[in-house]
Amino acid sequence: xxxxxxxxxxxxxxxxxxxxxxxxNAGEVHAIMGPNGSGKSTLASVxxxxxxxxxxxxxxxxxGKDLLDMAPEERAAEGIFLxxxxxxxxxxxxxxxxxxxxxxxxxxxxxxxPLDAVQFLKLMKExxxxxxxxxxLLSRSLxxxxxxxxxxRNEIFQMAMLEPRLAILDETDSGLDIDxxxxxxxxxxxxxxxxxxxxxxxxxxxxxxxxxxxxxHVLYKGRIVKSGPKELAFxxxxxxxxxxxxxxxxx
Amino acid sequence: MTPSNQPYNDLKSKLxxxxxxxxERMNGASKxxxxxxxxxxxxxxxxxxxxxxKNEEWKYTNVGSLIKEVFEFNxxxxxxxxxLASLETARLEGNVLYFVNGRYQPQLSQIVSPAEQMTISxxxxxxxxxxxxxxxxxxxxxxxxxxAFTALNTAFADExxxxxVPARKTVEAPTILRFISDGRQMNVASQPRNLFIVEANxxxxxAESFRTLGDQASFTNVVTEIVVxxxxxxEYYKIQNESDMAYHIGTTQVYQKDRSHFYSATVTLDGGxxxxxxxxALDGQHCESHMYGLYFPNGRQHIDNHTLVDHRKPNxxxxxxxxxxxxxxxxxxxxxxxxxxxxxxxxxxxxSCKNVVLSNDATMNTKPQLEIFADDVKCSHGTxxxxxxxxxxxxxxxxxxxxxxxxxxxxxxxxxxxxxQIKIDALREQIERRIQAKLAR
Ligand SMILES: Nc1ncnc2c1ncn2[C@@H]1O[C@H](COP(=O)(O)OP(=O)(O)OP(=O)(O)O)[C@@H](O)[C@H]1O
Ligand SMILES: [Mg+2]
Numbered sequence: 001x002x003x004x005x006x007x008x009x010x011x012x013x014x015x016x017x018x019x020x021x022x023x024x025n026a027g028e029v030h031a032i033m034g035p036n037g038s039g040k041s042t043l044a045s046v047x048x049x050x051x052x053x054x055x056x057x058x059x060x061x062x063x064g065k066d067l068l069d070m071a072p073e074e075r076a077a078e079g080i081f082l083x084x085x086x087x088x089x090x091x092x093x094x095x096x097x098x099x100x101x102x103x104x105x106x107x108x109x110x111x112x113x114p115l116d117a118v119q120f121l122k123l124m125k126e127x128x129x130x131x132x133x134x135x136x137l138l139s140r141s142l143x144x145x146x147x148x149x150x151x152x153r154n155e156i157f158q159m160a161m162l163e164p165r166l167a168i169l170d171e172t173d174s175g176l177d178i179d180x181x182x183x184x185x186x187x188x189x190x191x192x193x194x195x196x197x198x199x200x201x202x203x204x205x206x207x208x209x210x211x212x213x214x215x216x217h218v219l220y221k222g223r224i225v226k227s228g229p230k231e232l233a234f235x236x237x238x239x240x241x242x243x244x245x246x247x248x249x250x251x
Numbered sequence: 252m253t254p255s256n257q258p259y260n261d262l263k264s265k266l267x268x269x270x271x272x273x274x275e276r277m278n279g280a281s282k283x284x285x286x287x288x289x290x291x292x293x294x295x296x297x298x299x300x301x302x303x304x305k306n307e308e309w310k311y312t313n314v315g316s317l318i319k320e321v322f323e324f325n326x327x328x329x330x331x332x333x334x335l336a337s338l339e340t341a342r343l344e345g346n347v348l349y350f351v352n353g354r355y356q357p358q359l360s361q362i363v364s365p366a367e368q369m370t371i372s373x374x375x376x377x378x379x380x381x382x383x384x385x386x387x388x389x390x391x392x393x394x395x396x397x398x399a400f401t402a403l404n405t406a407f408a409d410e411x412x413x414x415x416v417p418a419r420k421t422v423e424a425p426t427i428l429r430f431i432s433d434g435r436q437m438n439v440a441s442q443p444r445n446l447f448i449v450e451a452n453x454x455x456x457x458a459e460s461f462r463t464l465g466d467q468a469s470f471t472n473v474v475t476e477i478v479v480x481x482x483x484x485x486e487y488y489k490i491q492n493e494s495d496m497a498y499h500i501g502t503t504q505v506y507q508k509d510r511s512h513f514y515s516a517t518v519t520l521d522g523g524x525x526x527x528x529x530x531x532a533l534d535g536q537h538c539e540s541h542m543y544g545l546y547f548p549n550g551r552q553h554i555d556n557h558t559l560v561d562h563r564k565p566n567x568x569x570x571x572x573x574x575x576x577x578x579x580x581x582x583x584x585x586x587x588x589x590x591x592x593x594x595x596x597x598x599x600x601x602x603s604c605k606n607v608v609l610s611n612d613a614t615m616n617t618k619p620q621l622e623i624f625a626d627d628v629k630c631s632h633g634t635x636x637x638x639x640x641x642x643x644x645x646x647x648x649x650x651x652x653x654x655x656x657x658x659x660x661x662x663x664x665x666x667x668x669x670x671x672q673i674k675i676d677a678l679r680e681q682i683e684r685r686i687q688a689k690l691a692r
Contacts, residue, residue, distance in 0.1 A: 048649045076651035088642045092664030101660070102650040109651070158650065 001026045001199050002047075002067075002166055007058035009046050014126030016042045018222035019058065023168070027194040031233060032201045032209055034219035035241050040201045041085050043219065044170045048082040049075050059123035062166070076102070082174045084202075090142040095154060096124070098142070099161055104159050106162065121150035127160040148175035156187040167191065168199045173207040185210030205237035218244055262318045267297060269324070270406060284387060285378065292395045292405035299399040311584045311616045312526050312555040318496045321469050322440035324407075328354040330433055330464065335359065338431070338462050345424035346371060351431045353410050353441030368422045369455065370415040374444050377413040384415060388446055392476045393504035398528070400500045404474040408444030411473075416453040420459060421460075425456040425675045430473070430686055432497065434635040435465030444584075445475040449483040449511075458488035458678055461522075463497050473501040479511040481535065487515040492685065493522040495550060501530040509535035509564075516672045519554050520545040520685050530559040543687075544573035545669040548581030548613075555584035558593035560602075562595040574669050576662055576690075577613035585617045587632065593624040602632040607639055607665060626640040659690050 002024040009017040024030050031038055046053050047060065049072030060067040062078060063074055070078065090098075104114040104209045115123070128135065133153050143151050152172050159167055171183055188198060188211050208216075208230060216232040217224045220241070225248050226232070236244075270293050274281050302309040328351035335349075348371075349359040362371060370381075378385055395402035408545045412428050434438050449455055462467050471493075479485050493499060499522055517527055531540050532663050546554045550612050552603055560569045585604045606615045617634040639661055647657035668685060673679035 049461075050645055058355065071654065072645060072648035073651050073653045073657075076649055082649055084646070088286060088640070088646045088659070090640070090643045090664065092667050093647075098647055098650065098652065098660060101656065102647070102652050105653060105656070106651040162650070 001063060002060075003061040005059050005175060007043075007046065009042060009053045009054055011042075011053055012136050012220060015056070016053070016222055017046065020219075020222070020224055022217065022224060024197045024199060026165075026197055028215070029192070029200065029211060029213045030069060030199045031213040031216045031230075032199060032219055033113050033216060033236055034072045034235065035202065038219045039222045040219050041170055042167045044085075044199075044201060047075075047168060048080060074109070074199065076162070077106045081159050081160055081162055081164030081167045083152070083167065083169045085170040085174070087151045087155055089144045090223060091144055094140055095138040095142055095158065098139045099158060103161065123161065126177060130160055130190060131157045132183050133157045136202055150179060152176055152184065153180060156184050160187050160190070163191065165195060166197050166199070168201070170201045171203065172200075173202050181207065181209060206231045208233050220244060252524075258497065260371045262594070263297075263300060266403065266407075267293070279499075285382075285389070288390055289406045291389065292402045295374070295395050296399050296402035296406055299397075299402060299541065301399055308557070308586075311582070312553065313501075316525060317470060320438055320470070320498070322438045322468070322470050324440045324442075326352040326362075326433070326437060326439040328352045328356065328433065330356065330359070330431065331358060334464060335628075338464070340460070340462070341677045343425065343427050343675070346426040347429065348412055348426070349409065349429050349431065350441070350443060351433050351496065352439050353430075353443060353603070355410055356389045362559070362683045364422055364424050364426070368416070368420050370417075371426065372413050374411040374413055374446070375409055377446075381413070384413065385446075385621065388448060388476065388478060390476075392478065392506045392532070393474050393502055398502065401474055401502050402473050404442045404444060404472050404502075408442045408474065411446070413443040413445070414447045414455070415450045416455050416483075419452045420450075420452040421454040422456070425458065425678075427458040427460060427678070429460045430471060432461075432469035432471060432493070433465060434462045434463055434467035434469045434496065436467070438468040438470075440470040440472070443471070443473045445473070447475070447477045449477075449479045449485050451481040452483055453480070454484045456486040456675060458490060458675060461493055461497075461499060463494040466494060466496055467623075468496045468498065469493070470498040471501070473499075475501070475503045477503065477505045477513075477657070478508050479505065479507045479510060479513050481509045484512045485514070486674060487513065488675065488678065489515070489517045489527065490520070490678070490682065491518070491522050491525060492520040493520070495523045497551065499525045499527075501526070502530065505529075505531040505540075507531065507533050507535055507538045507540060510537045512539045513610060514541045514672070514674075515542040516669065517556065517667070518544070518673070518682055519691060520546070520682070521547075522552060522554070524553045524558070526555040528557045528559070528563070531569070532561045532563060533569065534563045536564045536566045538564070538567040540567075540569040541672075542571040543669045543672045545666055546570060546573075546575045546583060547578075547686065548575070548583055549578035549689070549692075551580050553582045555586075557584075557586045559588045560590065560600060562589070562591040562598045562600060565596045566596070567595065568599045570602070570670065573604045575606040575615060576609065577606065577615055578666065580610070580612045582613070583615040585615070585634065586620070587618070588620040588622070589630060589632065591623040591625050591628050591630065596625045596627045598625060598628040598630070600628070600630045604634040605665075606634075606636040608636055609639060655691075659686060659687070662690050663687065
């Protein structure tokens with residue numbers, strides 16, 4: 001589904017991604033871990049199409065299409081969703097307000113008829129229940145005055161609404177209490193299917209108890225320096241990153 | 252005469268000569284108190300001359316090109332209902348008064364409010380039939396000693412609307428004054444003059460709308476005086492939607508008494524060269540004044556909003572929010588002065604001006620001015636000028652919304668807290684549509 005080959009990206013003069021290789025097949029869940037500043041969010045942003053980053057080399061194929069050639073909105077329509085590590089505040093725009101536009105734009109791209117107000121509301125009700133989010137939050141200005149957990153839950157709500165084929169969750173677990181963590185995980189697991197895939201960026205093994213990954217990767221200094229089964233996450237939890245850093249430096 | 256007035260002598264001397272010619276036709280009437288006042292205003296205009304950019308109040312608004320144009324000040328008014336259809340104005344349940352090139356058009360107008368709720372007449376009728384009202388209020392608020400355009404309007408104005416709401420009356424129907432410059436045949440100029448008196452405990456909503464037909468140049472020099480008496484309440488909207496060839500200079504002068512509430516919104520959708528002065532004197536205790544503004548200049552449009560809030564008495568509240576979106580080579584000016592006199596203790600005065608500049612060639616000049624002579628006051632002001640939030644654009648795009656639409660959504664959200672201040676539904680809905688259409692271009 002997703003094939004990243006030797007992806008390099010920089011911001012200004014600064015090289016951040018230094019040759020990422022990663023293949024994600026439909027049905028899989030990949031966890032990406034790694035120390036602060038290693039480039040995890042950068043990778044997520046580049047996949048979503050953020051223009052601040054300049055891709056200086058490599059390719060990304062999504063279902064055989066050149067992802068890097070697409071505008072962010074096209075990527076969304078193709079089925080990519082990024083749950084942001086730091087969701088932006090947008091005064092005057094509520095979730096309900098833009099999500100209907102977003103859904104119908106995506107439907108238009110896919111040649112589907114737009115949802116009418118009734119259908120949209122029905123879907124919303126259903127998904128609100130799923131992620132246990134309140135209508136009042138969805139009617140407020142996006143993320144303005146939201147608590148950390150509310151912001152993350154809102155991201156998951158949007159994911160549930162848009163039903164992406166590839167969801168990228170960037171530290172969606174940070175700042176969540178245990179109950180919220182379960183809810184978020186449930187939201188993700190509900191979407192799990194042979195046609196979909198998920199990339200979970202996290203610092204904590206805890207989330208992976210709920211969203212069990214097929215693979216765990218360690219990103220360090222802009223490269224994936226280690227990959228392994230879910231047990232790798234336990235090892236990292238236990239030993240930290242020093243041993244991996246040491247492996248990289250000696251290599 | 253100072254040398255800085257030199258380049259503008261043509262229009263100025265024409266206007267001085269016009270006044271004299273009109274005076275000669277007046278015979279005995281020229282002795283009236285009203286005419287003496289006009290004469291005084293004319294002499295002030297003569298003394299002041301048109302302002303140049305050396306005048307601090309006109310630093311960013313250069314009237315040079317306005318003054319070089321040649322306008323017909325007495326253009327015929329031949330506009331039919333069919334001509335108006337092209338303007339797609341909002342259908343309003345209320346009092347609608349049309350003026351074309353400054354002339355009242357009774358055949359296009361409707362007055363629905365019963366006479367016991369308010370007296371509404373044209374300015375010229377009021378001069379004839381209600382000289383005591385004109386004598387008491389006309390030119391008592393809009394100072395013509397400092398502003399050449401107000402002086403000019405005071406000297407020449409002969410048409411507009413006079414509204415008088417008696418004490419304790421609530422005028423349910425909104426009133427909209429539609430001033431249309433018909434520039435289909437020639438360059439036209441008009442100088443409307445309005446006077447609204449809202450007596451104690453009365454309540455009224457008035458909108459002034461400015462439109463143009465055709466693509467010749469037009470010049471509107473309007474002055475509106477408003478008196479809001481004790482416990483009275485007024486909503487006042489000024490909506491501008493004129494051609495790029497339109498020049499507009501306007502002053503709205505408000506005088507508030509104890510416990511009165513005044514709500515205003517000035518929305519400038521289109522227009523070539525615009526200067527709005529909104530001056531509010533809070534000359535009573537426990538008054539409230541709310542001022543909102545919104546402007547969207549593009550192309551080479553120039554929009555200047557000058558506001559002056561004069562807190563004269565204690566315990567009053569004023570709040571001001573102006574917002575602008577500037578595109579292309581447009582220029583904008585916001586100059587907001589808050590004046591708190593020594594006597595005006597416990598004043599709360601807030602001012603904010605926020606701008607989004609979408610192009611590198613557009614410029615916005617903001618100047619907040621606080622002059623506070625009382626010591627126990629709460630005042631704040633802030634201006635921001637920036638680009639559209641790129642991160643927010645990306646966020647929306649990442650959800651599937653195309654770039655243009657994402658930008659529009661954000662601009663609309665930015666404008667929304669001013670738009671919703673317009674409480675006349677039909678008017679607000681019309682403005683919403685216009686804004687959406689303009690932003691979508
Ligand atoms: N806009 C930017 N300007 C300059 N440097 C940037 C920018 N964005 C990211 N960086 C730098 O790139 C590096 C990688 O950042 P990134 O956010 O991808 O790290 P991360 O792995 O997600 O870290 P964390 O675990 O703290 O979220 C960091 O050194 C960061 O400072
Ligand atoms: Mg990060």
